[in-house]
Amino acid sequence: MLFKLLSAPVTAPLNTVTWIGKQLAEQAEDQLNDTEELKRQLVALEERLDQGELTEEEFEELELDLVMRLQAAAKRMKAGG
Numbered sequence: 001m002l003f004k005l006l007s008a009p010v011t012a013p014l015n016t017v018t019w020i021g022k023q024l025a026e027q028a029e030d031q032l033n034d035t036e037e038l039k040r041q042l043v044a045l046e047e048r049l050d051q052g053e054l055t056e057e058e059f060e061e062l063e064l065d066l067v068m069r070l071q072a073a074a075k076r077m078k079a080g081g
Contacts, residue, residue, distance in 0.1 A: 035077065038070040 004011075045066065049059040 035070060035073050038066055038073065042066050042070075 042063065045054070045059060045062055048054045049056070054062070
């Protein structure tokens, strides 16, 4: 108990930083795996192709990544729900 009190000025800020880092990582992962966000990204990708901002090859590569992430997110939702 005494050690905890004496080390609190050092450990408390470190614990806080660790907690904040974990929260940010969880939010980033949630956002990366959000199916609605992935669908919006697919639509935006198609718009970029239509506007000539991407070549067909670039589009296919990016589209494949998004579709794979979307499928993985859907599997996780199905398994968890």
